[in-house]
Amino acid sequence: MAVSDLAFPLTTIxxxxxELATSSKQWPxxxxxxxxxxxxxxxxxxxxxxxxAQSLVWIAVDRFVAVVxxxxxxxxxxxxxxxxxxxxxxxxxxxxSLFLYFFQLVELKNGDISCTPFYNNPSSxxxxxxxxxxxxxxxxxxxxxxxxxxIAVTLRRQDKALQCRAVHQKNxxxxxxxxxxxxxxxxxxICGLPMLLLFLLLEYDIAVPxxxxxxxxxxxxxxxxxxxxINPIICMTSVQSYRRxxxxxxxxxxxxxxxxxxxxxxxxxxxxxxxxxRRIPWMEENLTLNE
Numbered sequence: 001m002a003v004s005d006l007a008f009p010l011t012t013i014x015x016x017x018x019e020l021a022t023s024s025k026q027w028p029x030x031x032x033x034x035x036x037x038x039x040x041x042x043x044x045x046x047x048x049x050x051x052x053a054q055s056l057v058w059i060a061v062d063r064f065v066a067v068v069x070x071x072x073x074x075x076x077x078x079x080x081x082x083x084x085x086x087x088x089x090x091x092x093x094x095x096x097s098l099f100l101y102f103f104q105l106v107e108l109k110n111g112d113i114s115c116t117p118f119y120n121n122p123s124s125x126x127x128x129x130x131x132x133x134x135x136x137x138x139x140x141x142x143x144x145x146x147x148x149x150x151i152a153v154t155l156r157r158q159d160k161a162l163q164c165r166a167v168h169q170k171n172x173x174x175x176x177x178x179x180x181x182x183x184x185x186x187x188x189x190i191c192g193l194p195m196l197l198l199f200l201l202l203e204y205d206i207a208v209p210x211x212x213x214x215x216x217x218x219x220x221x222x223x224x225x226x227x228x229x230i231n232p233i234i235c236m237t238s239v240q241s242y243r244r245x246x247x248x249x250x251x252x253x254x255x256x257x258x259x260x261x262x263x264x265x266x267x268x269x270x271x272x273x274x275x276x277x278r279r280i281p282w283m284e285e286n287l288t289l290n291e
Contacts, residue, residue, distance in 0.1 A: 003051075004049075004051035004052050004055070005052060005227070005228040005229075006228070007044055007048045008044075008045060008225075008227075009225065009228045011041055013225070015028070015041060025108075025112065026113060026114070027105060030105065030113055038103055038115035039103050040100075041115065042115070043096055043099045043103075046096045046099055046132075047093065047096050049137075050092035050096060050136045051092045052227070053136060053137070053140040054091065054092060054136075055085075055088055056140065056144060056185055057143055057144065057147075058084045058085075058088065059181055059184075060144055060148060060151075062081075063148075064147050064151055067151045067154050067155060067158075068150055068154045095132060095135065098128050103115060103117055103118070104117075106118050126203075129203060130203065133199065133200070133203065137192075137196055137199075138196075141189070141192075144185050144188075144189075180234065187227065187234060191224060191226055191227035192223075194216055194219045194220035194223050194224075195220040195223065195224045197216060198213075198216050198220045201213070201216075
């Protein structure tokens with residue numbers, strides 16, 4: 001999920017900044033290279049969102065099994081988790097592959113080139129978009145609250161039934177993990193729901209007041225960009241091992257930078273020393289007499 005969150009801003013922000021700077025929808029690159037970038041931009045954007053949504057569903061399933069079906073927790077092995085991670089990318093790539101086919105560079109009436117969906121049969125594209133929306137956007141939005149509601153009810157029952165201190169402490173750790181997952185899911189809803197509503201309004205051509213549409217558009221895009229940054233912040237504030245890992249990476253980068261600078265300075269000093277050694281006194285006297 002971290003990789004998918006990183007892929008979204010890397011593929012979206014540079015081109016959006018270019019559009020804002022030029023106040024135009026003109027695609028900046030033409031030819032074969034521009035066509036490839038046009039297809040990859042849409043594909044990677046939708047891939048990032050799809051992978052994030054599937055990852056949240058798998059996390060919810062993991063929490064669900066651990067809390068609601070503790071006797072089946074052995075089924076969630078490291079091999080199963082590797083399969084789940086791989087499946088999110090494979091399914092997302094398969095589901096978003098048609099974006100590579102539909103998006104083309106189209107010349108507008110004013111002569112500008114735009115990266116837009118181009119199709120001979122509009123109904124086929126509309127069918128694909130509706131199936132894609134139902135499977136990869138609406139289904140996670142519906143499945144996540146159901147799973148976490150069942151988890152919350154089960155935890156409440158366990159608190160009343162279990163009095164053993166060791167079990168209670170284990171339950172506390174489990175609850176903290178679920179709270180962090182709940183925060184991530186809540187952020188997913190807050191950041192993703194406005195864009196989903198805007199997408200549904202445009203897809204089904206639903207008439208809404210102009211002011212509502214403008215406000216929704218104004219909120220949807222910044223919220224979608226914020227979703228890529230908010231998950232690491234939640235993990236950093238909630239998980240000690242995550243903070244420790246970031247600290248280790250930061251320390252390693254600082255140590256590497258300091259070591260490189262010290263080596264560079266040492267090399268410069270050695271070069272100066274060697275230049276001083278090469279200046280032999282009797283050669284300097286001969287040079288002076290010749291002058």
